[in-house]
Amino acid sequence: MHKTAQQRAEAAAAAMYARDRASLVLGMKLLAVGPGLASMQMPVREDMANVHNNCHGGLIFTLADSTFAYACNSHNRNAVAVTCVIEYMRPAYVGDVLTASGREQGLEGRNGVYDIRVENQKGELVALFRGKSTQIRGEVTDLNK
Numbered sequence: 001m002h003k004t005a006q007q008r009a010e011a012a013a014a015a016m017y018a019r020d021r022a023s024l025v026l027g028m029k030l031l032a033v034g035p036g037l038a039s040m041q042m043p044v045r046e047d048m049a050n051v052h053n054n055c056h057g058g059l060i061f062t063l064a065d066s067t068f069a070y071a072c073n074s075h076n077r078n079a080v081a082v083t084c085v086i087e088y089m090r091p092a093y094v095g096d097v098l099t100a101s102g103r104e105q106g107l108e109g110r111n112g113v114y115d116i117r118v119e120n121q122k123g124e125l126v127a128l129f130r131g132k133s134t135q136i137r138g139e140v141t142d143l144n145k
Helices: 005-018 023-024 057-072
Strands: 029-034 037-044 077-088 097-108 113-117 125-139
Touching: 005 029, 005 057, 023 057, 029 057, 037 057, 057 077, 057 097, 057 113, 057 125, 097 125
Parallel strands: none
Antiparallel strands: 029 037, 037 097, 077 125, 097 113, 113 125
8 A cells, every 4th residue: 555655754753653762761752743844842850950950952952853863764764863963042941841843954865954943832942953864774664564
């Protein structure tokens, strides 16, 4: 049976989420996925605070990176990061709920570029992330199952 692009994205995301131990232990939830896009949410817990009592930047990066992973694997082709950069715009605090929303900016051959916007529950910009991916051999999941 031929799957639509949305069905491929949903199947790939379901297969990834089931084995995404790092995102799950950090309390991340996959909110939405589609062809070339994804959004995830993460509550900032007490054990995520750095020495300044803000959310550790590495954990904000992890939320953005996980969102990037779902977006770039949404075509059901295994894709990995080549390079990622993040710009922190404002701190996040314990008790905040961060939402990362990502979109494919371009996919040419095996190479993709994705922008992820991280906001707090007030809609304030916390960080901007850009990830570049490359597709490697294989599929995320067998769509015939």
